[in-house]
Amino acid sequence: MSRYFNFTLVSLLSLAMSCAQAQPIKEQTAKVQPPVTTPASDSAAVSNVPGWDVSRSFEELGRLTDSLLLGTHNTDQFEFTMRRDRIASDAKLQLEYTPSPGLLPTLSHLRVYLNDELMSVITIDKEQLGKKTVRQVDLDPRLISDFNRVRLEFVGHYTDICEEPSNSALWVNISRASLVSLKEQALIVQNDLAYFPMPFFDARDYDKPVLNMVFAASPTLGEQRAAGILASYFGSQAAWRGTKLPVLFDQLPAATPAKPITASIVFATNTHRPAFLSDLKQFPPVEAPVVQMIDNPNDRYGKVLLVLGRDEADLAVAAQALVLGGDLFRGDRVVIDKVQQIQPRQPYDAPNWMRTDRAVRFAELIKYPEQLRASGLQPLPISLDINLPPDLFVWRNQGIPLQTKYRYTPPASNDGSRLNISLNNQFITSLPLVASSKDRLEELRLAVLSSESANINEKLSVPALKIGDRNNLRFNFSFATTTSSSQRDRCQTSLPVDTQAVIDDQSTIDLSGYHHYIAMPDLAAFARSGFPFSRMADLSETVVMVPPQSSAVQLSTYLEAIAGISARSGLPAINLTLSDNWEEASKRDADVLILGSLPPDLRDNQDMNVLLDRSRDWLLKANHQGPGSSQTTNAGSPVASRVEVSAKGPIAAIVGMQSPSHEQRSIVALLANEDAGFQLLRETLNDSGKMDAVAGSVVLIRSSGVQGQMVGDHYYVGSLPWWLMLWFKLSEHPILIAFLAVSGVLLSAFMTWRILKWAARRRLAYEE
CATH class of the missing domain: 3.30.379.10 (Chitobiase/beta-hexosaminidase domain 2-like)
Structure with a gap:
């Protein structure tokens, strides 16, 4: 798919200059061409291209702990992205690592790949053994694209002959403080709404988006409502990043050294406009809701999104059209004919929450295609995030049904290989991995019983799931295959088996049947x-x-x-x-x-x-x-x-x-x-x-x-069946429960005694 940028002369010249600086000068045998004269204005424009020095640690890229490369797990990789309206002129990897002191120097080394292209081989010297080392590796900026992958491969040796891949001396620790650094330059973007929400928001950007919301002085409620609808859209897109939405009246922001590029959204009606839209020839009154993208007159690399309407109702329609029908937009100006919500939303149907009205397939919970796959003798755990409504009421339950279907490379024998399942780092159960190639289907229940107490004084006014509203379900395949053995008088080695494991995406977790009830505030x-x-x-x-x-x-x-x-x-x-x-x-x-x-x-x-x-x-x-x-x-x-x-x-x-x-x-x-x-x-x-x-x-x-x-x-929001409500209310008064239990036993005994006495009296009367 073609990119949506206009590679202008300015951007091309800046890229050429950066590449020329990075490449050594070679002797030319061909005929020398006359030099090309660049106008002074173009040269000034090249020097004014916004640029950024961006550095991100492995921790910022999602690695919360150090990575340990072993003889049986010798590969690791991390991904990073770059905005589509930028281009990389330089890239470096600053690798911080600690090799095992038991390695053979020179023979042991690290291979560094960028997008499956070998970038460098880092030899492990004698002076580095057992010490933290920092090495810088140049990455080819021509290979940098929107999505990038750096792969590290460890080749370790601890003896000249008869090595075991699982030997404890084979390791190198990759610090999460390692950095990938880029020199990024801006590209001039076309005014084309077909790529909305870019360039106002790019999912490949790690930074918190900053969108300037611009109004005429004293914005009306309708203008504020339209801005709220559009702000919520960018908030839902930004997700964990957060969103900054500074507000300006009657002016557009200008680029500054700290913020070389600005993005703005303007809300205006025919009768209430910011001052810079007062030119009716350039911005004539509209006859319907309109969305238009223009260049920022104060910033040649900045973009302005105009949300225009005849009145406040049109602004709301335009904002809703951007949110719901942005995929239909194209060109720099779009007129909205109609926006209609066909089906109303239902309670608890938030996309970020797992559904609680039916069983949910794992395919509905994954975030990327390979999330449910693992490989290697010591594969990384398979994790699945489960977000729930905070008012889900689970009390004295029998556990949550979990139907897990999985496949794996069968071991040569039943050697104790296991699948361990945990929830929020708490062990749930362990399943054997037997020497069979058939798919396995396990039906179990997550034992996440809540507290039996509902005493407010114990800081638990309404029992809730121990797993909470944000949870992580983890499947850890542990293979116990022996790959080789070595002794003083006998050496036997073998290539390790490339084990594979998959949790089927048709596995399900079922939270249906639970009620919604929570103590507020x-x-x-x-x-x-x-x-x-x-x-x-x-x-x-x-x-x-x-x-x-x-x-x-x-x-x-x-x-x-x-x-x-x-x-x-x-x-x-x-x-x-x-x-x-x-x-x-x-x-x-x-x-x-x-x-x-x-x-x-x-x-x-x-x-x-x-x-x-x-x-x-x-x-x-x-x-x-x-x-x-x-x-x-x-x-x-x-x-x-x-x-x-x-x-x-x-x-x-x-x-x-x-x-x-x-x-x-x-x-x-x-x-x-x-x-x-x-x-x-x-x-x-x-x-x-x-x-x-x-x-x-x-x-x-x-x-x-x-x-x-x-x-x-406290007050309570939600509803429970009468019998569950009765038991829940009684649970707050254990003495009352004990009294009622004793009274019930005595009453039952008394009634039984009366019935038996009546039966005996009737039998005696019948015999007489």
């Missing part, structure tokens, strides 16, 4: 899964409350919060509702996300334990902390005292509570009273480490960090 569920808003992944049952006149940083906070929810659910918020009227929003049967400050009637709520005021902060503290303590309590700890202070400095809060109008609905408030506080919220929403600290019902955010606590009473 639970800000950890909001931070990790976007719950309760992500229950309907399109946010069709969510109302976002924004200030009447939002500032730029407030709008950025709103957009990044919506993008974060969609990143966790995997679906854009195409049915998002926006409001700045609390009386109207509170009447809707929907969950509410509040931005800025609490409505007046919620400030007097008895369950409200944090109020941010311009001059005073209130906070409830735990009754077990000693004098002088400044730390807030852990989520779930009771509180019995209040601290009231007056202080300067930014502060923000995230508060969860029950809706006063609908007992099954929740409110999450992102509270701040100044731009510095909203900036703290933005930093927290875009930091996975800080979001992991969000828990309980109240979270305070200061420059020192994030602190959460549980205050107030």
Whole structure:
């Protein structure tokens, strides 16, 4: 497939110059051609091509631990990508490794491949044995493409004759601190929407995308809603990367040395436009929803996406068309005729969550084609991520049905080879790998019983899956084949068998039949899964409350919060509702996300334990902390005292509570009273480490960090059958259960005695 770039003279000249610098000058025997004169303007343009020095460690590329190459596992590889609107002019690999002290120097070495092309052979010298060594390897930039693979092969020797591949002296440790470094240069991109979301977002980029959202002054609710829909789309695409969405009024960003290329999205109607769109000849009024890509006049390498409409309704249609029908777009300008949602979304159908209404095949859970395959005498484990709704109620269950079908290279004999299955690094079961070439089918149940206690004082108000909402199911094939043996008077060697193992993608895991029930408020569920808003992944049952006149940083906070929810659910918020009227929003049967400050009637709520005021902060503290303590309590700890202070400095809060109008609905408030506080919220929403600290019902955010606590009473969201609800409620009162059990036994005994006495009396009367 052809790439979508315009390789202009500037880009070609820059590439030629970089290649000329990298290649040694050779003598020419052919006729010398006259030199080509480059205009001064072109030379200046070449020097102004944006460039980046990009370095990424193996850890940043997904290797959380060092890699150990052995005699029986002598190959490892890692992948890296590059944006399609850039080209590499130089590439290097900085390899940090520690070889075994038992290796034979010179004979032992490492081979380095880039995209299956041999780049270098690194010999292991005597001085390197047992010591950490750093070597730099040049990679051919001409081989660098969108997707790249570096393969390392270890050839190790510890003796001249009669070697065992499994000998413990054969190893080399590859540090996760090793680096791959690229010199990247920008390419000028065509204005073609056929490649949307590129260049605004490229899945091959590791960095957090930065998209400038541009409005006319005082954007309306409709413009903000359209921006929220599009922000949620980019959030769902960026996923773990996060998204930064700075807001600008009436101006486009200019390139800076720190950000040499900008990407912007502009929202404008015929009657409410930013100042730079005021030229009606160049940008005439539209007659329908329109999406157009243009060059940034302030940045020749930057792109601007115009979302245009006659009114606010057209903007929403244009944003929804980009989200739902972007595959139909082509050219630099597209007119949207119609957008229609044929089938409404259902609860808990978020793409990032495993379905709980039926058995799910592993084929629906894999992220890349070879994920369920492993090879080698010591193959790497096969891992599968399982994300679940946070309110899944599993209590006193009999385990989760798991039907596993797998194939493997059969061992020569029944030698103890095993398949070990674990969940979140906890061992589940072990299955033998017998000397048979037939497919194996195992039906088992994951024993993930939850706690029998439901006592709130034990910080477990509703029993939940021990596996949680994010889980990793691992299959580890362990082959025990003997490849060779050596003795003083007898040497026997053999080539190791290239063992293969596959978990069939038709294997299933079944979570159907479980109910949804959770204790709220639970800000950890909001931070990790976007719950309760992500229950309907399109946010069709969510109302976002924004200030009447939002500032730029407030709008950025709103957009990044919506993008974060969609990143966790995997679906854009195409049915998002926006409001700045609390009386109207509170009447809707929907969950509410509040931005800025609490409505007046919620400030007097008895369950409200944090109020941010311009001059005073209130906070409830735990009754077990000693004098002088400044730390807030852990989520779930009771509180019995209040601290009231007056202080300067930014502060923000995230508060969860029950809706006063609908007992099954929740409110999450992102509270701040100044731009510095909203900036703290933005930093927290875009930091996975800080979001992991969000828990309980109240979270305070200061420059020192994030602190959460549980205050107030729980309420429950979801439903259970009456008999399960009865047992669950009784489980909180063990003494009552014991009393009822004893009473039941006595009552049964008394009734049995009465029945037997009545039967005996009747028999005696009959005999008389």
